[in-house]
Amino acid sequence: TQAPDLAVRWNCKAGKCGSCSAEINGKPRLMCKARVRDYTDGEAPIVVHPLKTFPLVKDLVTDVSWNFRVKQGIQRFQPRPKQADGTWRMSQRDADRVQEFRKCIECYLCQDVCHVLRDHGKHDEFIGPRFFVYAANLEMNPIDVEDRVPALKDAHGIGYCNITKCCTKVCPEQIHITDNAIIPLKERVVDRYFDPLTRLLRVFK
Numbered sequence: 773t774q775a776p777d778l779a780v781r782w783n784c785k786a787g788k789c790g791s792c793s794a795e796i797n798g799k800p801r802l803m804c805k806a807r808v809r810d811y812t813d814g815e816a817p818i819v820v821h822p823l824k825t826f827p828l829v830k831d832l833v834t835d836v837s838w839n840f841r842v843k844q845g846i847q848r849f850q851p852r853p854k855q856a857d858g859t860w861r862m863s864q865r866d867a868d869r870v871q872e873f874r875k876c877i878e879c880y881l882c883q884d885v886c887h888v889l890r891d892h893g894k895h896d897e898f899i900g901p902r903f904f905v906y907a908a909n910l911e912m913n914p915i916d917v918e919d920r921v922p923a924l925k926d927a928h929g930i931g932y933c934n935i936t937k938c939c940t941k942v943c944p945e946q947i948h949i950t951d952n953a954i955i956p957l958k959e960r961v962v963d964r965y966f967d968p969l970t971r972l973l974r975v976f977k
């Protein structure tokens with residue numbers, strides 16, 4: 773009622789569309805899930821800033837289109853041939869493992885808080901935690917046959933992540949970004965490129 777011309781992006785108001793991300797009293801949050809009453813005791817005034825990691829459009833609206841371009845650069849789902857009965861099957865355990873990653877609402881709070889993007893501006897060399905979650909969802913799907921490990925090591929810059937876990941702390945979907953997505957992907961890169969035994973076996977192939 774006090775600033776009818778304030779630019780702010782929102783859609784569902786239920787914490788599911790990922791549109792209303794901002795920094796409230798310095799912490800990345802979804803505005804629709806932040807209650808004024810949670811801040812009134814000793815935290816006045818409440819200060820709301822736009823996401824710092826992306827270019828400002830106006831007021832609380834930032835241009836997050838860099839994320840859309842990054843997503844386009846990740847190798848697509850590539851299914852293996854169907855089984856004889858015309859279906860694909862996967863174990864419940866494998867289904868549960870990737871299901872966690874599919875909860876992502878693309879709010880980009882994790883991208884906003886990761887120091888590699890926020891403080892070091894490595895947008896050209898590092899895809900950020902959101903897209904390691906996306907890559908993990910594809911890479912850990914047993915039906916998928918695409919190999920994303922070389923790109924994770926080089927173009928996607930997974931080595932820049934030094935496991936600070938700031939991304940995990942701000943995820944509104946409580947995805948274990950670091951432990952369940954990034955670390956297993958890092959292990960795949962290490963196994964492929966830096967494990968001495970694997971390197972030795974490659975020489976004798």
Ligand code: SF4
Pocket residue numbers: 875876877878879880881882883901902905939942943944945946947949
């Ligand atoms: Fe948002 Fe979590 Fe998805 Fe990151 S992983 S974009 S914090 S929902």
Ligand code: F3S
Pocket residue numbers: 885886887888900901932933934935936937938939940950954
């Ligand atoms: Fe950044 Fe998360 Fe790694 S905040 S440094 S991607 S653990």
